Amino acid sequence: MKHQELLKGLIRLHILHHAAKEEFYGQWMIHELARHGYTLSPGTLYPMLHALERDGYLRSREERLGRTFRRIYRATALGREADKVAKVQVRELTGQGRKRRSTDRHKSGRYRRSQVENAQRRNGD
Secondary structure (H helix, E strand, O other): OOOHHHHHHHHHHHHHHHHHHOOEEHHHHHHHHHHOOOOOOHHHHHHHHHHHHHOOOEEEEEEEEOOEEEEEEEEOHHHHHHHHHHHHHHHHHHOOOOOOOOOOEOOOOOEOOOHHHHHHHHHOO
């Protein structure tokens, strides 16, 4: 995977996002990440899951399916908190969920006036 070290952080955030919503098992997560363009082998994903568990972000349990066992992961309180914090930071990075200010530049390079400033200007205030 190109830019692997950089993308590992995004993969961890993706894992926390799903773990905060519902339980999952490793093979499901490999398929889910593949849907978003990440190609991971079990040898890459499972050490990541174990590290997130060791750091207190995930908790796991074993579930028996016939003769096999699956390890089921879910977020801890710390993991859910980290997920919320990370989402705020990602929105800040991408500019989503942020109100525009009159000092924000428009694509043209000029400063854009706020709606309040425009209304004041029209009313002669």
